[in-house]
Amino acid sequence: MLRCAKVIGISIAIIVVFAAGNVYGAPRVKVDNPVFDAGEIPQGKEMAHEFTISNIGDETLTITVSPC
Amino acid sequence: MGISTRGYTKTLSKQIKIRTNDRDAGTVILTMNARILEILSVDPPFVNLGKMAPGTIQGREVTVLNKGKDPVSISRITARPESTIGISPEQAFTLKPGEARKFEITFNSGALRGHAGGYVTLDTDLEYLPKKIIRVRAQVVEKKEP
Numbered sequence: 001m002l003r004c005a006k007v008i009g010i011s012i013a014i015i016v017v018f019a020a021g022n023v024y025g026a027p028r029v030k031v032d033n034p035v036f037d038a039g040e041i042p043q044g045k046e047m048a049h050e051f052t053i054s055n056i057g058d059e060t061l062t063i064t065v066s067p068c
Numbered sequence: 069m070g071i072s073t074r075g076y077t078k079t080l081s082k083q084i085k086i087r088t089n090d091r092d093a094g095t096v097i098l099t100m101n102a103r104i105l106e107i108l109s110v111d112p113p114f115v116n117l118g119k120m121a122p123g124t125i126q127g128r129e130v131t132v133l134n135k136g137k138d139p140v141s142i143s144r145i146t147a148r149p150e151s152t153i154g155i156s157p158e159q160a161f162t163l164k165p166g167e168a169r170k171f172e173i174t175f176n177s178g179a180l181r182g183h184a185g186g187y188v189t190l191d192t193d194l195e196y197l198p199k200k201i202i203r204v205r206a207q208v209v210e211k212k213e214p
Contacts (some may be wrong), residue, residue, distance in 0.1 A: 031098065039101035041073055044196030047080065048070040049088040052096050057090065064087040 028057030069100060074197070077106045107136035108163075108192060108200055117206040120177050127154070127174040130202060132190065134163035144191040152176055153186045153204055177208040182191070184208055 035048045055061035071082050079102070084098040105108055111131045134140045141162045147153035154174040154213050173188055185205030192200055 027095045031126045035099045041102045
Protein backbone atom coordinates (compact mmCIF):
# COMPACT_ATOMS: atom_id res chain seq x y z
CA MET A 1 0.00 0.00 0.00
CA LEU A 2 2.82 2.36 0.98
CA ARG A 3 4.74 1.44 -2.17
CA CYS A 4 1.65 2.14 -4.29
CA ALA A 5 1.28 5.59 -2.70
CA LYS A 6 4.95 6.38 -3.44
CA VAL A 7 4.50 5.41 -7.12
CA ILE A 8 1.42 7.64 -7.43
CA GLY A 9 3.25 10.50 -5.68
CA ILE A 10 6.24 10.27 -8.01
CA SER A 11 3.96 10.11 -11.03
CA ILE A 12 2.11 13.29 -9.97
CA ALA A 13 5.43 15.06 -9.36
CA ILE A 14 6.62 14.15 -12.89
CA ILE A 15 3.36 15.37 -14.44
CA VAL A 16 3.63 18.71 -12.58
CA VAL A 17 7.22 19.21 -13.78
CA PHE A 18 6.23 18.53 -17.40
CA ALA A 19 3.16 20.75 -17.12
CA ALA A 20 5.29 23.55 -15.69
CA GLY A 21 7.70 23.09 -18.58
CA ASN A 22 4.84 23.57 -21.03
CA VAL A 23 3.67 26.77 -19.28
CA TYR A 24 7.01 28.53 -19.04
CA GLY A 25 8.67 27.13 -22.16
CA ALA A 26 6.58 29.24 -24.52
CA PRO A 27 6.87 32.30 -26.74
CA ARG A 28 5.28 35.50 -25.43
CA VAL A 29 4.60 38.43 -27.72
CA LYS A 30 4.83 42.01 -26.44
CA VAL A 31 3.90 45.19 -28.33
CA ASP A 32 4.39 48.39 -26.34
CA ASN A 33 2.06 50.66 -28.31
CA PRO A 34 -0.16 48.76 -30.75
CA VAL A 35 -2.12 51.94 -31.63
CA PHE A 36 -0.32 54.87 -33.24
CA ASP A 37 -2.00 58.24 -33.84
CA ALA A 38 -0.08 60.27 -36.42
CA GLY A 39 -2.19 63.39 -35.83
CA GLU A 40 -2.64 65.68 -38.86
CA ILE A 41 -0.89 64.75 -42.10
CA PRO A 42 -0.97 66.69 -45.38
CA GLN A 43 -2.65 64.70 -48.15
CA GLY A 44 -0.03 62.86 -50.17
CA LYS A 45 2.55 62.53 -47.41
CA GLU A 46 3.30 58.96 -46.50
CA MET A 47 2.23 57.94 -43.02
CA ALA A 48 4.93 55.75 -41.52
CA HIS A 49 5.57 54.31 -38.10
CA GLU A 50 7.82 51.67 -36.63
CA PHE A 51 6.17 49.20 -34.28
CA THR A 52 8.38 47.09 -32.04
CA ILE A 53 7.35 43.51 -31.45
CA SER A 54 9.28 41.69 -28.73
CA ASN A 55 9.42 38.11 -27.62
CA ILE A 56 9.59 38.04 -23.84
CA GLY A 57 9.09 34.28 -23.69
CA ASP A 58 11.72 31.59 -23.75
CA GLU A 59 10.77 29.84 -26.98
CA THR A 60 10.97 31.10 -30.54
CA LEU A 61 8.14 33.45 -31.49
CA THR A 62 6.85 33.12 -35.01
CA ILE A 63 4.72 35.85 -36.57
CA THR A 64 2.71 36.14 -39.76
CA VAL A 65 1.71 39.60 -40.94
CA SER A 66 -1.46 40.22 -42.92
CA PRO A 67 -3.51 43.38 -43.60
CA CYS A 68 -6.92 43.41 -41.91
CA MET B 69 4.56 50.20 -41.60
CA GLY B 70 3.96 52.87 -44.24
CA ILE B 71 0.73 53.96 -45.92
CA SER B 72 0.13 56.40 -48.78
CA THR B 73 -2.38 59.13 -47.86
CA ARG B 74 -2.91 60.20 -51.49
CA GLY B 75 -6.41 58.79 -51.81
CA TYR B 76 -7.69 60.03 -48.44
CA THR B 77 -9.33 63.37 -47.65
CA LYS B 78 -10.57 63.20 -44.04
CA THR B 79 -9.45 60.40 -41.76
CA LEU B 80 -7.32 57.35 -42.25
CA SER B 81 -7.26 54.23 -40.12
CA LYS B 82 -5.30 51.16 -41.12
CA GLN B 83 -4.79 47.93 -39.25
CA ILE B 84 -2.35 45.09 -39.62
CA LYS B 85 -2.98 41.68 -38.14
CA ILE B 86 -0.02 39.86 -36.59
CA ARG B 87 -0.63 36.18 -36.03
CA THR B 88 1.69 34.62 -33.49
CA ASN B 89 2.34 31.27 -31.91
CA ASP B 90 1.87 32.86 -28.47
CA ARG B 91 -1.04 30.80 -27.18
CA ASP B 92 -2.26 33.54 -24.83
CA ALA B 93 -2.01 36.55 -27.14
CA GLY B 94 -2.77 34.74 -30.39
CA THR B 95 -3.39 37.57 -32.82
CA VAL B 96 -2.16 41.12 -32.25
CA ILE B 97 -3.66 44.08 -34.13
CA LEU B 98 -1.45 47.09 -34.97
CA THR B 99 -3.38 50.28 -35.77
CA MET B 100 -2.35 53.56 -37.40
CA ASN B 101 -4.70 56.56 -37.35
CA ALA B 102 -4.38 60.02 -38.91
CA ARG B 103 -6.41 63.05 -39.85
CA ILE B 104 -5.71 64.04 -43.44
CA LEU B 105 -5.28 67.71 -44.29
CA GLU B 106 -6.65 68.16 -47.79
CA ILE B 107 -4.92 71.35 -48.95
CA LEU B 108 -6.22 71.33 -52.51
CA SER B 109 -9.79 70.10 -52.80
CA VAL B 110 -11.66 69.36 -55.99
CA ASP B 111 -15.43 69.36 -56.16
CA PRO B 112 -16.66 66.97 -57.45
CA PRO B 113 -13.64 64.79 -56.63
CA PHE B 114 -14.35 62.68 -59.71
CA VAL B 115 -16.55 63.32 -62.71
CA ASN B 116 -19.14 60.73 -63.62
CA LEU B 117 -21.15 61.82 -66.64
CA GLY B 118 -23.39 58.78 -66.55
CA LYS B 119 -24.97 57.53 -69.75
CA MET B 120 -24.44 59.48 -72.94
CA ALA B 121 -25.07 58.82 -76.60
CA PRO B 122 -22.27 58.27 -79.14
CA GLY B 123 -21.13 61.41 -80.93
CA THR B 124 -22.20 63.77 -78.14
CA ILE B 125 -20.32 66.08 -75.80
CA GLN B 126 -21.11 66.56 -72.14
CA GLY B 127 -19.45 68.89 -69.69
CA ARG B 128 -19.14 69.26 -65.94
CA GLU B 129 -17.95 72.26 -63.98
CA VAL B 130 -15.25 71.50 -61.44
CA THR B 131 -14.16 73.76 -58.57
CA VAL B 132 -10.62 73.72 -57.20
CA LEU B 133 -10.24 75.24 -53.73
CA ASN B 134 -7.10 76.07 -51.80
CA LYS B 135 -7.86 75.08 -48.20
CA GLY B 136 -4.29 75.63 -47.06
CA LYS B 137 -2.52 78.60 -45.48
CA ASP B 138 -0.18 79.28 -48.42
CA PRO B 139 -0.76 80.01 -52.10
CA VAL B 140 -0.92 76.95 -54.37
CA SER B 141 0.27 77.15 -57.95
CA ILE B 142 -1.34 74.99 -60.63
CA SER B 143 1.37 75.05 -63.26
CA ARG B 144 -0.31 72.80 -65.82
CA ILE B 145 -3.63 71.10 -66.49
CA THR B 146 -3.62 68.11 -68.80
CA ALA B 147 -6.27 65.65 -69.95
CA ARG B 148 -5.86 62.06 -71.07
CA PRO B 149 -6.90 60.91 -73.57
CA GLU B 150 -6.81 64.26 -75.32
CA SER B 151 -9.06 62.94 -78.08
CA THR B 152 -11.91 62.45 -75.61
CA ILE B 153 -11.45 64.83 -72.69
CA GLY B 154 -11.15 68.59 -72.91
CA ILE B 155 -10.51 71.34 -70.34
CA SER B 156 -11.59 74.96 -70.45
CA PRO B 157 -9.82 77.17 -69.56
CA GLU B 158 -6.56 75.24 -69.42
CA GLN B 159 -4.25 78.07 -68.40
CA ALA B 160 -2.03 77.78 -65.34
CA PHE B 161 -3.16 79.70 -62.26
CA THR B 162 -2.34 80.36 -58.62
CA LEU B 163 -4.83 80.11 -55.78
CA LYS B 164 -4.45 82.26 -52.68
CA PRO B 165 -5.46 80.70 -49.36
CA GLY B 166 -9.24 80.23 -49.43
CA GLU B 167 -9.46 81.05 -53.12
CA ALA B 168 -11.34 78.84 -55.61
CA ARG B 169 -11.26 78.51 -59.37
CA LYS B 170 -13.75 76.84 -61.68
CA PHE B 171 -13.08 75.10 -64.96
CA GLU B 172 -15.03 72.81 -67.21
CA ILE B 173 -14.21 69.25 -68.13
CA THR B 174 -15.83 68.02 -71.33
CA PHE B 175 -16.14 64.48 -72.59
CA ASN B 176 -16.60 63.71 -76.28
CA SER B 177 -18.06 60.24 -76.69
CA GLY B 178 -17.26 60.16 -80.44
CA ALA B 179 -17.32 56.61 -81.71
CA LEU B 180 -16.81 55.08 -78.27
CA ARG B 181 -19.15 52.45 -76.89
CA GLY B 182 -19.58 51.10 -73.39
CA HIS B 183 -17.68 52.31 -70.34
CA ALA B 184 -15.10 54.95 -71.17
CA GLY B 185 -13.03 57.37 -69.22
CA GLY B 186 -9.80 59.14 -68.58
CA TYR B 187 -8.39 61.67 -66.20
CA VAL B 188 -7.40 65.28 -65.74
CA THR B 189 -4.13 66.03 -63.97
CA LEU B 190 -3.38 69.25 -62.11
CA ASP B 191 0.36 69.80 -61.65
CA THR B 192 0.83 71.60 -58.32
CA ASP B 193 3.71 73.01 -56.30
CA LEU B 194 2.58 71.14 -53.19
CA GLU B 195 5.42 69.18 -51.64
CA TYR B 196 3.43 66.05 -50.96
CA LEU B 197 0.88 66.27 -53.76
CA PRO B 198 2.66 67.28 -56.98
CA LYS B 199 -0.20 65.90 -59.05
CA LYS B 200 -3.90 66.06 -58.27
CA ILE B 201 -5.85 63.65 -60.43
CA ILE B 202 -9.52 63.98 -61.34
CA ARG B 203 -10.96 60.83 -62.85
CA VAL B 204 -13.58 61.14 -65.58
CA ARG B 205 -15.93 58.44 -66.74
CA ALA B 206 -19.03 57.89 -68.80
CA GLN B 207 -21.06 55.09 -70.27
CA VAL B 208 -21.65 55.48 -73.97
CA VAL B 209 -24.87 53.76 -75.05
CA GLU B 210 -26.89 53.80 -78.26
CA LYS B 211 -30.22 55.59 -78.01
CA LYS B 212 -33.09 53.18 -78.15
CA GLU B 213 -35.46 53.62 -81.07
CA PRO B 214 -38.97 54.63 -79.93
